[in-house]
Amino acid sequence: MKRALRSRALPAVALCLSFLACGADSSVPAGTGGAVASAAPRATAAGIEMLEAGGNAVDAAVATALVLAVVHPNAGNLGGGGFAVIRMGDEVEALDFRETAPAAARAEMYLDENGEAVPDRSLIGPLAAGVPGSPHGYFELHRRYGTLPWEQVVNPAVRAARDGFVVTDRLAGALEENADLLARFEATAAVWLPGGNSQGTGSTVRIPALAESLLAYADQGPVALMEGSIAEAIVEASERHGGILSLEDLADYRPVWRRPIRFQTFGWEVASMPLPSSGGIILGQTCGMLERLDWAARPREGADRAHLLAEVWRRSYADRYLLGDPSTSQATAEDLLSPEWLDQRAAEIDSERATPSDEILPWSGPPTESDQTTHLSVVDAEGNAVALTTTLNGSFGCGLLVPEAGFLLNNEMDDFAVQPGRPNQFGLVQGSANAVGPGKRMLSSMTPTVAWRDGEIMALGAPGGSRIPTGTAQVFLNVIVDDDGLQSAVDRPRVHHQWRPDAIWAEADALTPEARQELIRRGHDIRKRYAVGLVQIAMRTADGLCRSVADRRGPGSAAVYSPAKEMKQ
Ligand code: GLY
Numbered sequence: 001m002k003r004a005l006r007s008r009a010l011p012a013v014a015l016c017l018s019f020l021a022c023g024a025d026s027s028v029p030a031g032t033g034g035a036v037a038s039a040a041p042r043a044t045a046a047g048i049e050m051l052e053a054g055g056n057a058v059d060a061a062v063a064t065a066l067v068l069a070v071v072h073p074n075a076g077n078l079g080g081g082g083f084a085v086i087r088m089g090d091e092v093e094a095l096d097f098r099e100t101a102p103a104a105a106r107a108e109m110y111l112d113e114n115g116e117a118v119p120d121r122s123l124i125g126p127l128a129a130g131v132p133g134s135p136h137g138y139f140e141l142h143r144r145y146g147t148l149p150w151e152q153v154v155n156p157a158v159r160a161a162r163d164g165f166v167v168t169d170r171l172a173g174a175l176e177e178n179a180d181l182l183a184r185f186e187a188t189a190a191v192w193l194p195g196g197n198s199q200g201t202g203s204t205v206r207i208p209a210l211a212e213s214l215l216a217y218a219d220q221g222p223v224a225l226m227e228g229s230i231a232e233a234i235v236e237a238s239e240r241h242g243g244i245l246s247l248e249d250l251a252d253y254r255p256v257w258r259r260p261i262r263f264q265t266f267g268w269e270v271a272s273m274p275l276p277s278s279g280g281i282i283l284g285q286t287c288g289m290l291e292r293l294d295w296a297a298r299p300r301e302g303a304d305r306a307h308l309l310a311e312v313w314r315r316s317y318a319d320r321y322l323l324g325d326p327s328t329s330q331a332t333a334e335d336l337l338s339p340e341w342l343d344q345r346a347a348e349i350d351s352e353r354a355t356p357s358d359e360i361l362p363w364s365g366p367p368t369e370s371d372q373t374t375h376l377s378v379v380d381a382e383g384n385a386v387a388l389t390t391t392l393n394g395s396f397g398c399g400l401l402v403p404e405a406g407f408l409l410n411n412e413m414d415d416f417a418v419q420p421g422r423p424n425q426f427g428l429v430q431g432s433a434n435a436v437g438p439g440k441r442m443l444s445s446m447t448p449t450v451a452w453r454d455g456e457i458m459a460l461g462a463p464g465g466s467r468i469p470t471g472t473a474q475v476f477l478n479v480i481v482d483d484d485g486l487q488s489a490v491d492r493p494r495v496h497h498q499w500r501p502d503a504i505w506a507e508a509d510a511l512t513p514e515a516r517q518e519l520i521r522r523g524h525d526i527r528k529r530y531a532v533g534l535v536q537i538a539m540r541t542a543d544g545l546c547r548s549v550a551d552r553r554g555p556g557s558a559a560v561y562s563p564a565k566e567m568k569q
Contacts, residue, residue: 025487039068057380078134079392080412087384087385101436105438107435130410213230263284270450277447279445286309293312300482312349315345318360373464381544389461391446415434415444417433428445456542459539470494
């Protein structure tokens with residue numbers, strides 16, 4: 001199988017950032033050797049380096065993810081988890097490397113004596129940390145589908161951690177914004193707030209402990225981090241700060257290959273992430289209901305499309321209340337994506353009036369939000385595609401960096417319904433299906449997605465907490481329904497609704513003044529939102545040209561690759 005998927009050996013090569021543009025995407029560079037989009041230029045360059053070396057989309061995706069674990073510490077990680085959806089040759093797969101709750105995890109740990117959630121307990125410090133899935137996840141992805149030697153794929157991350165990388169404006173801003181969290185833990189502050197000041201723009205950061213961890217990982221794979229001295233250091237740091245991670249938790253962790261959510265929509269074949277992520281189900285429901293509601297015929301400007309999106313999503317996110325780890329979920333993808341259910345949900349929608357969310361499923365409460373996850377998309381010359389989303393959950397996770405390991409631990413436990421019915425940091429209200437339980441995987445919204453049609457293929461997804469499925473869906477619809485080029489598909493302002501709070505969140509310019517008035521008339525509350533996800537997309541068209549776009553709302557970076565001889569064309 002590996003042999004069949006191996007990228008063909010490439011002749012003399014060069015990174016090409018600005019040629020072969022054509023068609024609706026004339027502003028977007030194209031190349032025949034592949035394309036990568038991620039949240040950081042150095043990470044994207046690592047992906048391109050793998051393509052140049054003859055690697056395939058998986059080699060490129062894993063190298064990109066590992067560099068993000070160094071240069072994008074607010075979300076890239078070895079101490080977190082994530083999901084990947086891939087199409088390699090004819091194989092379509094989903095890898096779940098989501099964190100698991102430690103064996104000692106109990107819901108009561110996050111509650112006070114009155115049964116009320118103590119907010120910081122599931123967000124700050126190692127009690128908030130799930131068992132990291134990324135070390136096994138990246139390795140497993142490469143073990144099954146990669147073609148380059150593992151050490152070569154890890155090498156760009158080793159170089160970044162060992163030789164140093166330059167702090168960007170965005171990272172400097174994130175460090176400053178999160179200085180209080182980072183200052184709580186001595187080892188974290190030593191790396192990210194040296195001398196009490198956050199690393200500023202242009203400074204060079206080296207993280208020798210992380211470089212050593214990565215070298216060991218390159219040599220031995222995940223056991224280097226999940227067993228032995230680094231695992232002991234993780235457990236020791238966790239215990240010292242009130243956490244419950246054990247050596248058994250780390251040694252027992254395994255990623256899971258899952259059957260992706262599959263559906264057809266607007267002539268495209270789609271694969272997206274199944275439980276424990278709600279992302280693929282929400283995307284499938286969105287497309288399924290919109291097809292029933294004559295989406296393609298509605299004008300792009302005006303109130304109709306925003307109204308339909310809001311009505312579809314308030315129902316999808318109410319259905320999300322029933323979802324959780326596959327072992328305890330109270331609904332399945334088959335239930336929520338069945339033609340009968342989609343017919344019923346679509347038929348409930350009144351095209352002239354907003355349905356109050358209470359009429360769908362009652363609840364109310366205040367939202368808070370955070371964005372810190374990261375997504376990367378890759379396509380290669382063979383038409384393979386990888387969509388990979390990974391996270392620490394909150395920015396810089398739980399804030400605790402394990403000194404001997406050089407990386408931060410996540411705060412993914414907050415993605416459980418710590419107190420069912422109470423909103424989490426994304427304002428998401430979740431049910432008992434997603435209650436804390438030992439060994440369980442917390443419900444996610446991550447939506448790594450691959451879609452294809454007649455020789456075209458794309459990979460896309462986003463960070464953005466609860467806004468991941470809605471941001472991803474809008475870009476996808478812009479491409480497949482409205483034939484937007486990738487840049488305009490991503491640039492186009494977006495809206496969001498998540499059932500609770502009962503409001504449309506709109507980016508600036510997402511609604512004309514007339515559309516806004518009309519939506520208010522139909523009964524919608526409208527609030528401002530800076531970014532509905534940061535979508536990274538890569539696509540290979542039937543003519544063999546690969547393009548990628550990183551969302552300009554965030555710190556992203558996109559690049560393409562072509563063999564050098566083709567640059568002369
Ligand atoms: N931590 C955000 C998510 O998984 O949806």
